[in-house]
């Protein structure tokens with residue numbers, strides 16, 4: 001029945017939240033939701049999901065030719081999906097509403113060297129309204145780096161929340177065999193958040209996304225839920241095609257488990273059920289004021305311990321402080337400066353790579369946030 005998974009005393013709150021979804025204008029992040037659905041984690045932490053298989057990320061550059069490297073990119077990409085889209089269900093029982101980052105919020109992490117080099121993560125919230133998160137992930141030794149930004153447009157259909165992801169990522173690979181540097185444009189799939197009426201939301205991926213390589217190879221991934229390709233949820237089919245659009249290899253399976261090369265009975269491509277390595281983050285006591293876990297420490301504690309008044313108070317304090325900053329900036333005619341990224345109106349990589357795609361992307365231009373190389377070793381914003 002409706003609201004079955006909602007705590008008794010929050011049923012009314014959940015019902016009015018669902019009602020308010022109907023009039024939502026595309027940005028769900030700032031909407032008030034009942035406590036049981038709140039997550040103590042900020043969206044600035046989410047880019048870490050790109051690298052919970054740091055070995056698969058590093059091994060891309062060891063592919064012997066462009067085809068093998070594209071296959072490794074696809075393997076790494078499919079391998080990130082269960083972390084990106086099912087972690088909250090696994091850890092907290094359902095999808096939750098993440099903390100809405102403040103402008104300038106930072107998140108740093110590292111995956112230690114386990115024989116393939118150290119991987120570093122730098123995240124900065126580069127816009128609050130609408131929310132945009134920029135990230136940079138690099139394994140120098142392996143010669144792979146990922147730069148991207150992410151935003152969301154949300155709408156409600158009555159039973160599901162539809163999320164269109166904005167932004168893109170560009171993966172740069174320096175092949176170990178000395179071949180020319182390659183770039184891969186990664187577009188992002190659409191999400192449908194189901195299970196809303198019961199109060200136990202979960203994500204299903206829909207539609208399609210693409211990975212376009214500078215070598216001309218393209219990977220297209222199609223997503224379907226239960227009852228389409230297989231009887232299973234979280235199904236996908238992928239195809240790698242060459243520059244003239246001819247399919248060179250097919251893959252199919254589920255992104256939460258096994259997938260196979262060729263068809264469902266072909267050799268194993270990937271089993272994502274294996275181990276994931278979470279990002280290593282400094283203890284809160286060693287973080288600076290703008291680092292996510294330090295910034296939200298009291299709000300997160302309130303949410304974790306069920307002390308929602310405490311959480312609410314601290315959240316209001318943070319939001320008021322932000323409002324004051326924006327007012328001061330307007331009054332002083334100054335602008336907020338990003339610490340780690342430079343905004344470019346048109347990303348040359350996007351423009352070049354999206355033009356190689358057979359199914360042309362609209363628009364043909366997109367902005368980007370480019371890492372400032374000189375800040376790679378800076379940790380924290382000077383106060």
Ligand code: CLR
Pocket residue numbers: 028029033037046047049084085095096097098150152161163165193201
């Ligand atoms: C952010 C970018 C990551 C992948 C990802 C996973 C989950 C998404 C999140 C993105 C954006 C915000 C999101 C979230 C799931 C729920 C949440 C859409 C795309 C919305 C804002 C909250 C919905 C509230 C219900 C749970 C009630 O790489």
